Amino acid sequence: MKSIIVYQSKSGYTKRYMEMLSELVEATLVELKTLNPMVLSDYDNILYAGGVYAGKISGIKKFFKLYGDKSCDKLVIVAVGASPSTNELKNKLMDDNLILEYNDNSDKLEFFYLQGGFDPDKLNFALRAMLGAVSKSIQKKQRKTPESLTDEDKSFLEFFRTANDQTSIEQLIPISKFIGTSSTPD
Numbered sequence: 001m002k003s004i005i006v007y008q009s010k011s012g013y014t015k016r017y018m019e020m021l022s023e024l025v026e027a028t029l030v031e032l033k034t035l036n037p038m039v040l041s042d043y044d045n046i047l048y049a050g051g052v053y054a055g056k057i058s059g060i061k062k063f064f065k066l067y068g069d070k071s072c073d074k075l076v077i078v079a080v081g082a083s084p085s086t087n088e089l090k091n092k093l094m095d096d097n098l099i100l101e102y103n104d105n106s107d108k109l110e111f112f113y114l115q116g117g118f119d120p121d122k123l124n125f126a127l128r129a130m131l132g133a134v135s136k137s138i139q140k141k142q143r144k145t146p147e148s149l150t151d152e153d154k155s156f157l158e159f160f161r162t163a164n165d166q167t168s169i170e171q172l173i174p175i176s177k178f179i180g181t182s183s184t185p186d
């Protein structure tokens with residue numbers, strides 16, 4: 001079974017995860033911006049991974065556009081974000097990113113979520129401005145109606161308090177098991 005991993009990473013955490021995963025499952029690793037969509041037809045398993053920004057999985061629209069009406073044995077979408085993983089968060093990300101709508105169900109599609117990291121020094125000007133705007137709106141809510149703050153809001157504020165790295169090879173185990181691994185750690 002041949003596998004390819006395509007990714008887009010703005011501050012490096014998705015990239016780090018996908019480098020580890022490509023070794024675990026012996027997959028070809030390609031950055032979305034250099035992907036030649038024609039090569040996708042050569043693979044049985046296709047995985048796309050992107051960081052989450054303002055609720056959207058980075059690059060997902062472009063990936064599905066390039067994927068087009070191809071098919072494969074296993075289609076895997078991975079989101080890398082700030083909050084710890086919960087089923088509620090995963091369902092919301094799938095809905096907000098229209099993941100099932102892009103797929104005609106002829107492929108076996110599976111969605112995974114990984115907790116990434118935060119390093120203010122790796123953010124460009126646009127991302128800093130975006131982060132400032134999102135944090136401000138949650139902080140405003142916290143001041144006005146603290147009871148309306150969701151668990152996601154709270155973990156967002158906590159995550160961005162200081163630089164942190166939540167990446168771990170353990171989080172990759174369910175994905176490598178799904179794809180079919182050659183060297184999954186115990």
Ligand SMILES: Cc1cc2nc3c(=O)[nH]c(=O)nc-3n(C[C@H](O)[C@H](O)[C@H](O)COP(=O)(O)O)c2cc1C
Binds near residue numbers: 010081
């Ligand atoms: C401006 C900004 C907005 C973000 N928005 C979200 C978000 O809506 N939900 C989330 O879970 N994580 C959010 N994050 C956290 C990123 O998804 C996290 O840092 C991830 O590790 C980034 O992956 P990357 O470095 O591969 O791009 C945001 C980060 C930044 C800087």
